[in-house]
Amino acid sequence: MNIRASLQAPGRGFRLWLLSVPALFAATALLVSLGLAGAGIGIVLVPAAVVAVRRLADTARRLTGEWTGHRVERPYLPEPAGPESAWGRFLRLVSDPATWRDLAWLLADPFVAMFTALLPALLLLYGAWGWFLALGGGRLLVGYGMNDWYAFVHVHEGYGDDLGVVALTAALGTAFLGLGLRYGPRLLDVYGSWAELILGPTEAARLALRVEHLTETRSDALDVSAAELRRIERDLHDGAQARLVAMGMSLGAIEHLLDTDPARARTLLAQTRESSARALHELRDLVRGIHPPVLADRGLGDAVRALALDHPLRVEVNVDLPERPDPPVESAAYFAVAELLTNAAKHSGADRVWVDLRREGGALRISVTDDGAGGATLAGGTGLRGIERRIGTFDGVLALTSPPGGPTTVTLELPCASSSPKT
Amino acid sequence: MRVVLAEDLALLREGLVSLLEAHGCEIAAAVDNGPSLRKALLDHRPDVAVVDVRLPPTFTDEGLQAALAARREVPGLPVLVLSQYVERLYARELLADGTGGIGYLLKDRVFDAAQFVDAVRRVAAGGTAMDPEVISRLVARGGRDEPLARLTPREREVLELMAEGRSNAAIAQALVVTERAVTKHTANIFGKLGLAVSDDDNRRVLAVLAYLDRDR
Numbered sequence: 001m002n003i004r005a006s007l008q009a010p011g012r013g014f015r016l017w018l019l020s021v022p023a024l025f026a027a028t029a030l031l032v033s034l035g036l037a038g039a040g041i042g043i044v045l046v047p048a049a050v051v052a053v054r055r056l057a058d059t060a061r062r063l064t065g066e067w068t069g070h071r072v073e074r075p076y077l078p079e080p081a082g083p084e085s086a087w088g089r090f091l092r093l094v095s096d097p098a099t100w101r102d103l104a105w106l107l108a109d110p111f112v113a114m115f116t117a118l119l120p121a122l123l124l125l126y127g128a129w130g131w132f133l134a135l136g137g138g139r140l141l142v143g144y145g146m147n148d149w150y151a152f153v154h155v156h157e158g159y160g161d162d163l164g165v166v167a168l169t170a171a172l173g174t175a176f177l178g179l180g181l182r183y184g185p186r187l188l189d190v191y192g193s194w195a196e197l198i199l200g201p202t203e204a205a206r207l208a209l210r211v212e213h214l215t216e217t218r219s220d221a222l223d224v225s226a227a228e229l230r231r232i233e234r235d236l237h238d239g240a241q242a243r244l245v246a247m248g249m250s251l252g253a254i255e256h257l258l259d260t261d262p263a264r265a266r267t268l269l270a271q272t273r274e275s276s277a278r279a280l281h282e283l284r285d286l287v288r289g290i291h292p293p294v295l296a297d298r299g300l301g302d303a304v305r306a307l308a309l310d311h312p313l314r315v316e317v318n319v320d321l322p323e324r325p326d327p328p329v330e331s332a333a334y335f336a337v338a339e340l341l342t343n344a345a346k347h348s349g350a351d352r353v354w355v356d357l358r359r360e361g362g363a364l365r366i367s368v369t370d371d372g373a374g375g376a377t378l379a380g381g382t383g384l385r386g387i388e389r390r391i392g393t394f395d396g397v398l399a400l401t402s403p404p405g406g407p408t409t410v411t412l413e414l415p416c417a418s419s420s421p422k423t
Numbered sequence: 424m425r426v427v428l429a430e431d432l433a434l435l436r437e438g439l440v441s442l443l444e445a446h447g448c449e450i451a452a453a454v455d456n457g458p459s460l461r462k463a464l465l466d467h468r469p470d471v472a473v474v475d476v477r478l479p480p481t482f483t484d485e486g487l488q489a490a491l492a493a494r495r496e497v498p499g500l501p502v503l504v505l506s507q508y509v510e511r512l513y514a515r516e517l518l519a520d521g522t523g524g525i526g527y528l529l530k531d532r533v534f535d536a537a538q539f540v541d542a543v544r545r546v547a548a549g550g551t552a553m554d555p556e557v558i559s560r561l562v563a564r565g566g567r568d569e570p571l572a573r574l575t576p577r578e579r580e581v582l583e584l585m586a587e588g589r590s591n592a593a594i595a596q597a598l599v600v601t602e603r604a605v606t607k608h609t610a611n612i613f614g615k616l617g618l619a620v621s622d623d624d625n626r627r628v629l630a631v632l633a634y635l636d637r638d639r
Binding site for chain 1: 507512534
């Protein structure tokens with residue numbers, strides 16, 4: 001039994017149940033505004049109520065996810081990109097099945113939560129009450145005329161005199177405490193299943209959300225790869241290609257000079273050799289930017305270690321990858337880490353960086369932490385948005401924590417198989 | 424000097440064969456893949472192996488792995504690894520056993536035939552030949568290293584050439600100074616870096632490489 005989870009469950013369950021209070025208000029607001037829809041004013045009120053309901057439901061989703069381990073996704077139909085008329089907005093919200101499911105949640109959750117999430121806390125309270133009675137509280141209250149039952153123990157006049165009854169009360173109290181602790185996590189888990197069922201998306205909503213996400217990331221992916229091809233074309237055109245042309249011309253000149261001015265031909269030859277070495281160097285850099293050789297040879301772990309070796313800061317790399325992820329995922333992860341390391345060197349003022357690569361469930365989890373000044377934001381032109389967009393193509397997500405004063409941690413999570421999950 | 428050569432591109436392989444033969448080497452075997460390389464190394468026991476990192480069948484670091492495996496069976500077998508790219512990670516793995524007889528060069532270095540053959544001979548004799556690019560990256564990363572920062576620019580040049588594996592005579596020639604001057608510089612460098620002075624050229628190089636490649 002996980003003691004920590006057992007101790008946390010009652011408090012968490014209680015707080016989940018507390019959501020019932022605003023839920024009651026929200027349900028009333030929603031029902032009233034729906035009732036006023038016929039009178040016209042509801043057209044404006046319903047969207048306002050729905051926004052409030054969704055905010056509350058989002059809180060419940062977040063807490064459920066954090067505390068019960070049941071990840072509850074948002075089920076709502078996507079907002080249209082352009083402007084929307086009041087009537088259109090009303091229709092969209094009313095025709096979204098998620099709105100009605102939210103309403104069902106608002107009405108049913110107080111009861112469901114009481115018998116699941118709240119139960120551990122109730123059991124603990126009742127157990128504590130038993131001990132209070134046994135330890136003298138019972139005798140005291142009976143003195144004030146108490147005549148009540150604790151489970152099946154009758155607490156009435158003369159209660160404190162029979163030690164056997166007092167011991168039984170204490171034993172019952174202990175049993176309730178034990179039950180509350182023993183089954184707390186399991187009851188929270190039951191509540192989590194309920195929340196997942198009612199607050200999570202239906203199959204149709206899931207598909208709609210997925211289509212939207214894929215459309216967006218596909219166009220991002222196309223933009224990124226088109227820009228990449230343009231860069232490669234330009235690099236080749238201005239670099240290696242130009243040098244080869246120059247070398248061809250030099251060789252022509254050398255051929256001509258060979259008989260007339262051998263000394264000059266010799267200097268020109270040396271220059272040409274220099275030029276060919278430089279062309280190779282440029283091609284090498286270009287290939288490194290497309291697909292680094294160590295990544296191809298050894299996979300992500302060693303490729304990141306190689307990055308760390310060449311990094312100006314002290315970088316510690318920790319790798320726990322039982323098998324190599326798919327090549328496209330590997331490559332996206334590599335370039336993301338490379339960019340994060342560059343960021344750390346450029347912006348953070350850090351001395352040390354820690355990179356952690358591990359497989360968690362079906363996902364590749366990467367965290368890059370530096371001991372720099374912190375205060376980084378996604379928007380601050382740090383390129384984090386770009387990284388987020390690129391890993392978005394693989395359904396990857398990026399999380400940033402960077403309090404002022406540091407440390408800064410960027411966490412990436414990428415599903416290991418590059419093909420989209422079958423939804 | 425007997426050489427086993429492994430290079431999968433026929434054009435380059437033939438080029439290397441004729442270059443080495445022109446400089447008086449005997450080619451014991453010229454192979455084009457990893458498994459044949461391992462076999463050739465163990466069959467022929469050459470004075471030195473010249474190996475391309477990337478070889479069939481996997482086209483990853485097959486050549487490097489074959490060379491490392493052969494060195495485990497024949498300790499100290501001199502190996503010169505050629506590559507389109509140099510990686511510090513690979514340099515570190517090659518140097519890991521600390522016995523020398525190791526070379527790691529960019530393929531471009533073949534352009535300068537005399538220097539290349541010199542590197543092959545040095546490796547065959549148990550010395551080292553590290554690509555200047557590896558060394559310059561090692562030194563560049565030591566930018567914040569106190570003892571390194573105390574070196575004069577000239578001492579730094581000497582350090583880099585020494586780390587590549589060049590002898591005092593070769594360093595003197597490259598920098599156009601006397602050998603005595605180089606000896607003085609090396610003594611200063613070892614003093615500043617706190618390394619034990621050794622008369623043995625090879626051990627000296629390995630000490631410098633270990634210093635540069637240490638984890639900071």
